[in-house]
Amino acid sequence: LPFERSIVKVTHKLRIPTLAMIDGYLPEKQIKKGTSRYFPFHTDKIILFSNHQKKIAVKDKNSENSLIVTGYPPFDEYFKSKKISKEEICRKLNILNNKSIILYTTEGHSKNLTESAILGAITEKNYQKRYLEMFNAVKSINNIHLVIKQHPSAYFEESFIKELADKAKFKDLTIIKDMKIFDLLCSSSVLITRLSTTAFEAFILKVPVIIYDTYTNTHDYFGFTEFDAALHATKKGDLKILLKDILENESIRKTLKRNMNKFLAQNHYKNDGKASKRVAEAIENMIKDKKLN
Numbered sequence: 001l002p003f004e005r006s007i008v009k010v011t012h013k014l015r016i017p018t019l020a021m022i023d024g025y026l027p028e029k030q031i032k033k034g035t036s037r038y039f040p041f042h043t044d045k046i047i048l049f050s051n052h053q054k055k056i057a058v059k060d061k062n063s064e065n066s067l068i069v070t071g072y073p074p075f076d077e078y079f080k081s082k083k084i085s086k087e088e089i090c091r092k093l094n095i096l097n098n099k100s101i102i103l104y105t106t107e108g109h110s111k112n113l114t115e116s117a118i119l120g121a122i123t124e125k126n127y128q129k130r131y132l133e134m135f136n137a138v139k140s141i142n143n144i145h146l147v148i149k150q151h152p153s154a155y156f157e158e159s160f161i162k163e164l165a166d167k168a169k170f171k172d173l174t175i176i177k178d179m180k181i182f183d184l185l186c187s188s189s190v191l192i193t194r195l196s197t198t199a200f201e202a203f204i205l206k207v208p209v210i211i212y213d214t215y216t217n218t219h220d221y222f223g224f225t226e227f228d229a230a231l232h233a234t235k236k237g238d239l240k241i242l243l244k245d246i247l248e249n250e251s252i253r254k255t256l257k258r259n260m261n262k263f264l265a266q267n268h269y270k271n272d273g274k275a276s277k278r279v280a281e282a283i284e285n286m287i288k289d290k291k292l293n
Contacts, residue, residue, distance in 0.1 A: 008042050017286050021047040021279065024197040025072075025267070027222045033060035045286060047279055050269045068282045071268070071275030077182055078204045079273030089187035093174050099145040100247065102138055103188040104212075105181070106151045107195040126215040127156065128164060133214060134192065135170035137240035141247065145172045149184060151196075152177070190246050192239070199224040203260040204271065208246045208253055212239060229256065229263035 008018050020040035031039050031053055040046055041060060047070050048054050054067045090097045138146045148161060158175050165173050181198055182205075185191065191202040191209045194216065199209045209230035211220050224230045231246070233239040245252050269275070 004040065005042055008040075017045070017290055018043040019045045019047065019283060019286060021073075022049070025049060025200045025222060026053075028056055031056045045282065047282060048269075050267050052266045068278075069269050070278035070282065071270050071272075073276040073279055075201070075204065075268075075271070076273045076276050078201065079271050081182060083186040084183045086187040089183060092179075093147065093176070095145045095147075095174065099143050099172070100189040101184075101187050102144055102146050102190050102192065102243070103149060103184050103207075104134065104146060104192040105149045105196045105198040106156075107193075129215045130212070131161060131164045132168050133236065133239060134212070135165055135168040135173070137243055138172065139168065139170050140240055141243060144189070144243075144247070145174065146170075147184065147188070148173070148175045149179065149181065149198075150175065150177045190243060194218065195221055199230060200267070203229060203264055204268070206257050206260060208256050210239065210242050210246070214238060224263070227259045227262040227266075229259040231256070 004020075011018050020043040022039065026039060033039075033041055039057070041057075045066050045068055046057065047068050048057065049069075049072050051069055054064075054069050057067055058064050086101070087097055089095075089101070090099075095101065134146070138144055150158070161175055162173075165171070181201055185198070185202055185205050185207050188202075188207055191198060191207050192212050193199050193209065194212050195218065199211065199222065202209045203224075209224060210233055211224055211230050212233045213219060214233050214235060219234070220230075220232055225232045231242045233242055246256070264271075
């Protein structure tokens with residue numbers, strides 16, 4: 001991003017080494033120079049999710065030594081933390097325990113919904129269509145409850161979503177901002193998302209994922225349907241069908257889990273809880289190298 005590039009330029013002039021870590025999972029096309037808005041090619045060292053990312057990035061980076069594969073520190077929790085029970089989540093959110101939880105994670109928004117390509121440049125009207133379709137899809141299936149986890153930079157207020165739910169006469173809904181994704185995923189039967197690293201997190205916990213692209217101009221922007229690791233809703237009516245497929249067909253759930261493992265084998269370095277330690281070691285090594293020079 002422009003602000004970050006400015007900081008790096010100044011630090012380079014001051015002969016201060018720079019290290020960047022990507023905040024969230026990036027698709028392959030966002031790791032290529034010339035097409036990436038978010039990959040920090042301008043820094044001295046870059047911390048990566050996986051060897052696959054390094055294989056792509058090394059084509060555009062002069063030195064392979066500048067690319068350090070550590071895994072993603074926020075995912076350390078998925079190795080270390082004890083899973084919370086669905087009963088506890090239901091109690092906290094006041095949801096009947098016999099209902100399956102469907103989790104929908106929203107993406108962040110700029111104030112101008114159409115200004116950023118990563119948001120898919122969709123309008124408020126299309127967001128209304130997306131919510132109404134989702135409410136009607138969930139409403140058509142017995143004993144399920146929809147939890148919407150809003151992004152920290154969510155553009156739409158809770159009242160916007162609740163008004164649409166009222167319009168659809170949909171009541172099995174909880175909207176939250178402040179609860180750990182890890183805990184929510186541990187209690188969820190399905191994750192619905194579009195542009196979010198939460199799909200990657202769901203793969204680690206083996207929670208089935210639907211990439212919900214209906215009424216947008218994105219087409220699995222982050223590549224989560226690679227290896228058929230996630231199902232893909234692209235047109236009106238898809239979401240309802242795919243939800244039923246996952247909830248009612250054990251064979252589909254088993255196939256998705258196998259395919260998630262294939263995705264993770266390529267895109268997740270190690271699930272050993274030590275990514276943070278490897279990042280710290282990379283920083284220490286850069287400090288040592290600077291002292292030697």
